[in-house]
Structures are given as C-alpha cells and as structure tokens.
Amino acid sequence: xINIAISNFFVKAEVFEIITSVVKKDKEYISQLIQINxxxxxxxxxxxxxxxxxxxxxxxxxxxxxxxxxEEIQKDRxxxxxxxRNNLYSIKYVHKSFYEDPIYMxxxxxxxxxxxxxxxxxxxxxxxxxxxAIKKDIQSYIYLSKSLQENKVIKAYLPKQKKISTFIKPxxxxxKGAIRGVSINFLLxxxxxxxxxxxxxxxxxxxxxxxxxxxxxxxxxNNYTGDKGKSALYIQWEIPMDIEEGKIYKxxxxxxxxxxxxxxxxxxxxxxxxxPIQTKIINNELIVTDKAQTFTV
Numbered sequence: 001x002i003n004i005a006i007s008n009f010f011v012k013a014e015v016f017e018i019i020t021s022v023v024k025k026d027k028e029y030i031s032q033l034i035q036i037n038x039x040x041x042x043x044x045x046x047x048x049x050x051x052x053x054x055x056x057x058x059x060x061x062x063x064x065x066x067x068x069x070x071e072e073i074q075k076d077r078x079x080x081x082x083x084x085r086n087n088l089y090s091i092k093y094v095h096k097s098f099y100e101d102p103i104y105m106x107x108x109x110x111x112x113x114x115x116x117x118x119x120x121x122x123x124x125x126x127x128x129x130x131x132x133a134i135k136k137d138i139q140s141y142i143y144l145s146k147s148l149q150e151n152k153v154i155k156a157y158l159p160k161q162k163k164i165s166t167f168i169k170p171x172x173x174x175x176k177g178a179i180r181g182v183s184i185n186f187l188l189x190x191x192x193x194x195x196x197x198x199x200x201x202x203x204x205x206x207x208x209x210x211x212x213x214x215x216x217x218x219x220x221x222n223n224y225t226g227d228k229g230k231s232a233l234y235i236q237w238e239i240p241m242d243i244e245e246g247k248i249y250k251x252x253x254x255x256x257x258x259x260x261x262x263x264x265x266x267x268x269x270x271x272x273x274x275x276p277i278q279t280k281i282i283n284n285e286l287i288v289t290d291k292a293q294t295f296t297v
Contacts, residue, residue, distance in 0.1 A: 024048070031057060038062025046070065052079060059083060059090070066093040081107055088112050102126070109133050117143035117200075130154060138260040139198040146202055149254075158260045170267065182239055187214065187232040188253060188265070199233055202252040207238040239271065247271050 023029060025045040031054060033040045038061035041049060048054050050070035058065035066074065066083065073079055074095040083090045084107060091098075091108050098104040099120040106129065108115040113133040123129060124145045133140040134157050141149065141158070148154055168189040201208060211234045233253070252266045 027051065027054065030054065034058045034061060036061075038065040039068070041065045042068040049073075055079075056083075059087075063087060063090055064093050066090060077101065077104060080104060084108060084111070088115075091115055091118060096120070099123070102129075105129060106132070110136075113137040113140040114143065116140050124148075127151065127153060131157075139256050139258060141260070141262070142198045142200040142254055142256045149202075158262060183236055184239070185211075185234065185236050188235055189232040190255075197255050197257050199253060199255045201235070202254055204251070205237070205249045206240050206243070208251070209236060210234070211236050237269070243271055245271055 024043065025047060027048060030040065030044050030048055034054065034057050038058040041055065041058040042065075044054070049068060050072055052073060055065070055069045055073055058068070075097060077098070080090075080094050080098055081104060083094075084104070088108075088111055094104070099118050100123050102123060105115070105119055105123055108118070109129055109132050113136040116129060116133040119126065119129065125147050127148065130144050130148045130151075131153070133144075134154065138157065141154070144154065168191075170186040170188055199210060199213075201210060214232045214234055248268050248270045250266055250268055252264065255263045
C-alpha cells in the first residue's frame with residue numbers, strides 16, 4: 001500500500017502536507033519519499049528534520065533541502081563542513097552565520113577561491129582569506145572588498161596595469177527610469193569581453209546584479225552598439241521600494257583577466273523623484289489619468 005502511494009501519489013512535495021502527523025514521523029516511509037523528492041523534508045516531522053542521516057539523504061536528491069533541516073543542524077559547523085566537502089555548491093544554502101565563520105570560510109575558499117564572494121562582516125576585510133583566494137586564482141580578486149582591492153599587499157600580486165578592454169558607459173537614456181519598485185536593465189558595452197575575464201559590480205546598490213554577458217552577433221547588442229562594441233554586460237537593477245528618491249549612486253564595475261590585469265569604469269545612476277498619480281473614481285471604477293493616456297485599473 002505504501003509503495004503504491006509512493007509511486008502514484010507523493011511525487012509532489014506539497015501534496016504530502018495533507019498527510020497525518022503519524023505518517024510524517026515514520027522515518028522509513030519518509031526515507032522512501034525523500035528518495036523521490038528531497039523537498040519532502042520540509043513537511044516531515046520536526047524530529048526527522050533534526051535527523052542527520054535523513055537530512056543527508058535529502059541532500060543527495062535536492063541540495064537546497066538543507067534549508068528545511070532543523071536550526072540545530074543548519075548551525076552545526078561539522079555537518080556544514082561535511083556537506084561542503086561532498087558538494088561545493090552547498091555553500092549557497094548553508095546558514096548565513098557561516099559566511100562570517102572563519103573556519104568554515106577558510107575551508108570553502110581553499111576548495112574554491114571564488115567562494116570569497118560569500119564572506120560577510122569582519123571577514124570581508126580578512127587579508128589572510130583574501131591572499132589564499134588570489135594565490136589559488138588571481139581572478140578571485142574581483143570579489144574582494146574595496147578596501148582589500150586597494151591593499152598594498154594584495155596589489156603586489158597584480159601585474160603592471162594594462163588595458164584589457166575599454167568599457168563604454170551606458171547612455172543617459174538607459175540610466176533613466178530608476179523608479180522605486182521597478183526594474184531597469186542596461187548594457188555596459190565593452191570592446192572586448194570573453195570567458196577569460198571575470199567581472200563584478202563593486203559594492204552595488206541593493207538589487208543590482210549582472211545577469212549575463214552578450215556576445216557580438218546578439219541582436220540586442222548589435223542594435224545598441226553597431227560596430228562600437230564587441231560584447232556587453234547585461235545589468236539589471238530591481239529597485240527596492242525603500243530606496244531614497246533623488247539619490248545618485250556611483251556604479252563601479254571591475255574586470256580582471258586570467259593574468260591579473262584589471263580594468264574599471266564608474267558611472268552615475270540617479271533615482272528620480274516620483275510624482276503622485278492622479279486618479280478619479282467613475283462608476284465605482286478607479287481611473288488613472290496622465291498626460292499621455294487614460295486607462296482603467
């Protein structure tokens with residue numbers, strides 16, 4: 001009967017939510033379900049969410065199941081390190097406290113120097129961790145804090161500067177429309193951009209990130225640049241509602257090639273002040289009116 005239920009009914013984790021608490025405490029039954037869908041752990045009894053063997057089994061099938069483990073397990077450094085050694089990607093799902101844990105982050109950076117991007121608080125300016133990272137891969141420099149990038153000891157590992165490419169600032173038109181609660185997208189065009197380069201926004205405002213790289217031949221890039229640029233970074237800013245209107249943000253992007261040559265560009269983006277939208281109610285309908293058009297909400 002259990003096997004029939006497993007094979008035909010409990011493939012989706014959310015369906016499991018309707019099952020009785022007695023079944024949710026059955027470790028053997030839950031183990032079978034987890035082998036089909038690791039997300040089942042979220043609906044298991046709390047006692048099973050605190051079972052290390054069961055959590056490990058869930059992680060074999062869904063790495064993000066670590067988020068559904070008990071707080072005790074999530075904060076267990078030894079368990080987190082064991083998971084890290086089995087799967088480097090687990091660093092995305094560990095308890096945020098480990099991002100400022102020197103022992104955990106040391107192990108993570110030794111295994112992958114680009115994990116330096118996860119460090120938080122005091123560790124963001126930890127010179128020893130930074131040196132371990134850049135000695136393993138100089139391109140991890142791009143994820144160091146601003147103060148570490150300016151550190152003389154760190155700079156000594158960078159070769160004499162040369163231009164690896166030329167950034168072209170996004171147009172003023174592209175930088176308009178930075179309204180709270182609305183996403184804007186813009187291109188940071190480069191004369192040269194390939195997989196040998198690593199790029200990062202230095203201390204970006206909340207919600208801003210690089211989405212992907214566009215290559216020459218991409219229709220969007222060609223329409224924008226013509227023959228001016230060979231490639232571009234596609235940047236998105238999901239502007240928070242609590243952002244200060246009228247504030248001007250200085251955006252700094254750095255790039256580094258495999259030899260350690262660095263390039264940098266900075267440009268401003270202003271969050272414009274929004275104007276109240278004029279509305280009126282006609283026949284119990286909310287009508288929004290502006291100079292360009294009138295429409296019904």
